[in-house]
Amino acid sequence: MPRKQVRLEHSVEYLSVMDKRGRVDEKLAPKIDNERLLEMHRTMLLSRRLDEQMLILQRQGRIGTFAPAIGQEGCQVGAMAALSRRDWFVPAFRETSAMLWRGFEPTNLLLYNAGYNEGGAIPEDSHDLPIAIPVASQLPYAVGLAYGTDYRDTDEIVITFFGDGATSEGDFHEAMNFASVFKTPIVFLCQNNHWAISMPRRRQSESKTLAQKALAYGMPALQIDGNDVFAVYAAVEEAAERARAGKGPMMIEAITYRMSVHTTADDPGKYRDEEEVEKWQEWDPILRLQKYLKAKKHLTDQQIDELEEEIAKQVNEAWEKADKQMQELDDPSVIFDHLYEQLPEYLKAQRQAFEQRLKHGG
Amino acid sequence: MANLNMADALNLALMQEMEKDGDVIVFGEDVGVDGGVFRITDGLLDRFGERRVIDTPVAETAIAGFAIGMAAYGLKPVGEMQFTGFSYQGFHQMESHAARLRWRSRGRYPISMVLRMPYGAGVHALEHHSESREVYYAHTPGLKMVIPSTPRNARALLVSAIRDPDPVIFFEPKAIYRAFREEVPEEEETLPIGQSRTARQGSDLTMISYGAMLHRTLEAAERLADEDGAEAEVIDLLSLSPLDHERFTQSARNTGRVVIVHEAHRSYGPAGEIMARLIEESFYYLEAPIRRVTGFDTIVPMFAREQDYLPDVERILEATRAAMND
Numbered sequence: 001m002p003r004k005q006v007r008l009e010h011s012v013e014y015l016s017v018m019d020k021r022g023r024v025d026e027k028l029a030p031k032i033d034n035e036r037l038l039e040m041h042r043t044m045l046l047s048r049r050l051d052e053q054m055l056i057l058q059r060q061g062r063i064g065t066f067a068p069a070i071g072q073e074g075c076q077v078g079a080m081a082a083l084s085r086r087d088w089f090v091p092a093f094r095e096t097s098a099m100l101w102r103g104f105e106p107t108n109l110l111l112y113n114a115g116y117n118e119g120g121a122i123p124e125d126s127h128d129l130p131i132a133i134p135v136a137s138q139l140p141y142a143v144g145l146a147y148g149t150d151y152r153d154t155d156e157i158v159i160t161f162f163g164d165g166a167t168s169e170g171d172f173h174e175a176m177n178f179a180s181v182f183k184t185p186i187v188f189l190c191q192n193n194h195w196a197i198s199m200p201r202r203r204q205s206e207s208k209t210l211a212q213k214a215l216a217y218g219m220p221a222l223q224i225d226g227n228d229v230f231a232v233y234a235a236v237e238e239a240a241e242r243a244r245a246g247k248g249p250m251m252i253e254a255i256t257y258r259m260s261v262h263t264t265a266d267d268p269g270k271y272r273d274e275e276e277v278e279k280w281q282e283w284d285p286i287l288r289l290q291k292y293l294k295a296k297k298h299l300t301d302q303q304i305d306e307l308e309e310e311i312a313k314q315v316n317e318a319w320e321k322a323d324k325q326m327q328e329l330d331d332p333s334v335i336f337d338h339l340y341e342q343l344p345e346y347l348k349a350q351r352q353a354f355e356q357r358l359k360h361g362g
Numbered sequence: 363m364a365n366l367n368m369a370d371a372l373n374l375a376l377m378q379e380m381e382k383d384g385d386v387i388v389f390g391e392d393v394g395v396d397g398g399v400f401r402i403t404d405g406l407l408d409r410f411g412e413r414r415v416i417d418t419p420v421a422e423t424a425i426a427g428f429a430i431g432m433a434a435y436g437l438k439p440v441g442e443m444q445f446t447g448f449s450y451q452g453f454h455q456m457e458s459h460a461a462r463l464r465w466r467s468r469g470r471y472p473i474s475m476v477l478r479m480p481y482g483a484g485v486h487a488l489e490h491h492s493e494s495r496e497v498y499y500a501h502t503p504g505l506k507m508v509i510p511s512t513p514r515n516a517r518a519l520l521v522s523a524i525r526d527p528d529p530v531i532f533f534e535p536k537a538i539y540r541a542f543r544e545e546v547p548e549e550e551e552t553l554p555i556g557q558s559r560t561a562r563q564g565s566d567l568t569m570i571s572y573g574a575m576l577h578r579t580l581e582a583a584e585r586l587a588d589e590d591g592a593e594a595e596v597i598d599l600l601s602l603s604p605l606d607h608e609r610f611t612q613s614a615r616n617t618g619r620v621v622i623v624h625e626a627h628r629s630y631g632p633a634g635e636i637m638a639r640l641i642e643e644s645f646y647y648l649e650a651p652i653r654r655v656t657g658f659d660t661i662v663p664m665f666a667r668e669q670d671y672l673p674d675v676e677r678i679l680e681a682t683r684a685a686m687n688d
C-alpha cells in the first residue's frame with residue numbers, strides 16, 4: 001500500500017503594522033483613540049525609566065535582582081491596552097510594563113524588588129495574578145482561570161505572558177493542549193525576545209517559528225512584530241474577540257528583543273555581541289511609537305521633554321516613598337502572614353517564640 | 363595544593379573527572395557558553411567541547427530524564443538544575459525512574475548519575491531561589507543525597523558522587539560558594555558517600571549540622587567555649603542519605619546533650635529523622651531533651667527578611683545553653 005498524504009492546513013501569518021520609521025499601514029491599523037495612544041506611550045516610557053532607575057538602585061545595593069523589561073514595553077503595553085480591566089492578566093517575571101498599564105504601583109514594585117513580600121500584594125478588586133518566576137509554570141493555572149471565566153458565563157478572558165525559553169517546558173505544552181481541548185478563552189502571548197539567559201532562540205528549538213507549536217494543538221497562531229504596538233494591539237484584539245466569542249484560545253508569538261541584561265545577576269558579555277543589541281536599538285518600540293506620534297503631530301519634542309521630566313519626578317517619588325515604607329516595615333513577624341487563612345496552632349507557637357525573641361532583642 | 367573557594371573546587375572536580383573519564387558528560391541550562399549562572403562549569407565547554415558540555419533548552423524534566431537515559435546506557439551524566447526551586451519538574455523523573463530503574467530491572471539498569479543544584483538562603487535572591495528542601499530527595503528510596511560544607515569536601519564528594527554506582531543528588535550550599543577558601547590538593551581526592559565527619563571536637567555537648575548552616579553552628583560552638591567554657595562536638599553530616607548515624611549517636615552517648623541545626627523547615631525536616639535515630643540508639647544516655655534550631659514552617663520569605671527565617675548564631679546559642687542547663 002502506498003503512503004498517502006495526511007492533509008494538514010497549517011500556516012502561520014506574520015503581522016506588522018508600523019515600519020521602522022513609524023509609518024503605519026492604515027489598512028491594518030487597529031482603531032485606538034489618541035488619548036489612549038498617548039497613555040500607552042506614557043506607560044511605555046515610565047516602564048523604561050523605572051527599569052533604568054532600578055538598574056542603578058540595584059548596582060547601589062538598594063534593591064535586589066530583577067528582570068528588566070527594556071525593549072519589550074511595546075509588546076506588553078500594546079497587548080494590555082487591547083483588553084479590558086475585567087480581563088485577567090497572568091504574568092511571568094518580566095512584565096513590568098504590562099503591570100504598570102494595569103495600575104500596579106511603582107512603589108510596590110520597588111518594595112518587591114527590595115525583597116519585601118508586601119510589595120507583591122494584589123488589590124482586592126484586581127484581576128491580575130502575581131509574578132511567577134518558575135519558567136512556564138503560570139500557564140497551566142492561566143488555563144484554569146480561563147475555564148472559570150467561561151464556566152461562570154462572563155465575557156472576561158485571560159491573557160498570559162511567557163518567553164521563548166518557556167516553550168521548551170512541559171508546562172507550556174500541557175497548558176496549550178488543555179486550553180485547546182477545553183476551548184478556554186485565553187490568549188497565549190509569547191514574547192520571543194531572542195534569549196533565554198544565555199541560550200539564543202535558534203538553539204532553544206528547531207521549530208522555524210514558535211507560533212507553529214500552537215498548530216500541533218489545533219490552535220490558531222499568529223507571529224507579529226512585537227516591537228510594533230499597533231501590531232500587538234491588533235493581534236491581541238483579534239485573539240480576544242475569538243476567545244470572547246467562544247472560539248477558544250490563540251497563541252501570538254511576538255518577535256521582540258531583550259535589550260538589557262537577563263536579570264541584574266547576569267553578564268551578557270559572556271554570550272552575546274554588543275553589535276546585536278545595537279542593531280535592535282533601531283527597532284526600539286518607544287522610539288518607533290514616538291516617530292509615529294510626532295509625524296501625526298500628536299506629540300512634539302517639547303512635550304516629550306516635559307513628559308520625561310514628569311516621569312523622572314514620578315520615579316523619584318516612587319523610590320522615596322518605597323524607601324520610607326521600608327523603614328516603617330520593621331516587623332519581621334510578617335513572615336508568618338498569609339500562609340493559611342487560619343494560622344495552625346503549631347505555627348502560632350513558632351510565631352510567638354519568634355516575637356518573644358524580637359522583644360528581648362534576641 | 364591550591365587555595366580555592368567552593369565554586370572553584372567544584373569546577374576542579376568536574377575538570378579532573380572529565381579529563382579522566384570520557385564518559386562524563388555535563389549539561390543543563392546555561393552551563394556551557396555562560397559557564398553556569400554561578401560559574402561552576404566555567405571553562406568546561408572550551409576544554410571538552412559541545413558534545414560533552416551541553417547547553418540545554420529550559421526543560422528540567424528533560425534534563426533529569428536525559429541523565430537517566432545516558433546512565434542506563436552506561437555514560438556518566440552530571441546534570442545541573444539551575445536552582446533547587448526549579449528541580450521539581452525534574453523530581454518526577456528522579457522519583458519515578460532514577461530511583462527505581464535498578465530495582466525495576468532487577469539490576470540490569472543501575473543509574474549512575476549526579477544531579478547538582480544550588481540550595482539555600484542568604485544570597486539576596488528572588489522567590490524560589492532560597493529553599494532547602496533536601497528531604498524531598500532524602501526521603502526517596504533509591505536516591506543518595508549529599509551536601510558538602512567546605513571547598514575541600516565539596517570537591518572530594520563531587521568526585522565520589524560521579525563515580526558512585528547510584529543516582530546522587532548533590533546540593534551545593536550557594537551561600538558559601540565564595541565565602542571562604544581552603545587548601546585543596548591538586549591530586550585526586552574522594553570521600554565516601556554516607557560518611558559524616560567531626561568538624562570540632564568536644565565532650566560537653568553534641569551539635570549536628572551540614573551545608574551552609576555548619577558554619578553558624580561552628581561559630582556558636584566557639585562562642586560557647588569562650589563565653590561558657592563548654593566544649594561542643596560538632597558533627598558535619600555531609601550525606602543525608604544514607605545517613606551515617608554511628609558518629610552522632612556515639613557522640614551523643616558521650617555528651618548526653620544534642621542540638622541539631624538546619625535551615626530546612628522544622629516539621630518533617632531532617633532533624634526529625636536525626637532525633638529518631640538518637641532516640642533509637644542513645645536514649646538511655648541522653649541527659650536533656652534534644653533541641654533543634656531550624657527554619658520556620660513558613661515559605662522562605664523574600665530576601666529583606668531571609669535572615670529572620672534562617673537560624674542565626676544567637677538562636678543556636680540559646681538552644682545550646684538550654685540543652686546545657688537542663
Ligand SMILES: Cc1ncc(C[n+]2csc(CCOP(=O)(O)OP(=O)(O)O)c2C)c(N)n1
Pocket residue numbers: 094133134135136162163164165166167193195196197258262391420422444448
Ligand atoms: C523552571 C525554571 N527553570 C529555570 C529557571 C531559571 N531561569 C529564569 S529565566 C530563564 C530563561 C527564561 O527564558 P524565556 O522564557 O525566554 O524568558 P525571558 O527571560 O527571556 O523573559 C531561566 C532558565 C526558572 N526561573 N524556572
Ligand SMILES: [Mg+2]
Pocket residue numbers: 163164165191192193194195196197
Ligand atoms: Mg526569552
